[in-house]
Amino acid sequence: MSIIETKDLTYVYNPEMPGETRALDAVSFSVEEPCIIGIIGHTGSGKSTLLQHLNGLIKPSSGDVYIGGECITDGRKNLADVRRKIGLVFQYPEYQLFDETVAGDVVFGPKNLGIADDEVDDRVRRAIEMVGLDYDEVAEMSPFELSGGMKRRAAIAGVIAMEPEILMLDEPTAGLDPAAHKDIIDMIKKVQSEMNLLIIFVSHNMSDIAELSDRVFVMKDGRIVMDGSPEDVFSRGDELREMGLSVPPAKEIAGRIKERAPKFESKALSIEGLAEDIQKFRNIKEKA
């Protein structure tokens, strides 16, 4: 049984009005195993609209979404239950922190679920530690005293404390400094492996997509036009550039080397991997 599945999901903003936009156009996919899925696509390709359909925030114009085999779009399912199971971290979620303390913010979701107080406290502590913050240090701090990266993590902790079965993040690293950026990437890996859940994230950062994803969806004009491993997707650089996307820097540099030295081969998506391949290539050349 699939964890999540869509069939011909279609959504039109402002139907039959000026500004009518077909944001999703017959999107179908299915995910069977917990893993990390990365979504890329030009601005306006429908990525954020898709995420909002997957947790029932938007009702499709046509087509359906299935969670654990159950249809959530036929009007019979309680959408509050769906949203509890499928956590969505919006873009720049730190703007939605509102409580006087970090713990107060994180506790908000689970408390609304009607969970017993001591269980809530446990969850909040676990969620805060899961995102790599020190509970004793930050719990009573004001969210406004945190750095940008810490705020982002606190906001993500609020969603994790709901213990969702699927976690979705829209542009989780946008606007973060390099150190905070790396922390969030490491955090996503850790959450996936420790909680063994399905994570779906959207990003314009090709290196993040390459580093994190087990599977990549490429969206263009409301459709999924590629669906494959990062290696497969990023081997189609010309098609990606055609639609306003790109490949990770390592891949681009490798491509340039290959243009001038056709014997050079590298599948590396990281700078580290590329460095190894170049080193090998140079050793072989030296021997020859």
Place this chain on the structure above:
Amino acid sequence: MAFIEVKNLILEFAKYDDAGKPVSSKRALDGVSLDIEKGSFVAVVGMNGSGKSTLAKCLNGLLLPTEGSVTVDGMSTADDEHIWDIRSRVGMVFQNPDNQLVSSIVEDDVAFGPENLGIEPDEIRRRVDDALRKVGMYDKKDKGAHMLSGGQKQRIAIAGAVAMRPDCIVFDEPTAMLDPAGRKSVMEIIEELNSEGITVVLITHFMEEALEADRVIVLRTGQLLADRSPKELFADAELVREAGLEMPPVIELRDRLGLDKSIMSKDELVDACLL
């Protein structure tokens, strides 16, 4: 005298209690001094909360110094008399393309700034057309702004700044929300504006963008940690780490391969790999 001079700049944000009484203050800039020469391309980098946006807003008087001074072409931003002159010389482009456009039609949006300066209609027309050509959006001038992609909206925001005919444009993370093509086109426009003589201040978290600048200013907790060329900055792994930054991919690869430290671009790197 440099075009922009920042001297011992301290900027504090006051915190107020519920009754509106100031209770404490947050020092966002703590004694920053630097010069920006006319026509230069300066990148500003540093961790979240290090004071970059605050510094940007001080450069055109959106924020006024708590202590110290900022002068633009000799005029102090704290001097009421000069503030409009300063704002027309130093333009700003921010991160979010959606929050910056004020009109629904592209050319009206670009005309907004010059109209507020009280410039006559013919001249406005000329400036708007010029600015739109410069960012490659002239053929979209009568389109609705909502029809545009993020990268296109950002180009319209840049055209709005260009139409003011400023000496300098401060870009605060202009590519943070864009797709790769949008990022690339915005960076190309920034470089072209600079090559035409406009002074550029670019705030960014992307180290490969900082690499394009003549000079990189590194802030940490409101203080100036370094002010040097990209070459010198990225030769200093210790400093890069201390500032919470990272090496641009080209430099990281260069150093992993133990190649010459003078290599700064992809082209040079590829050459060196093939030697």
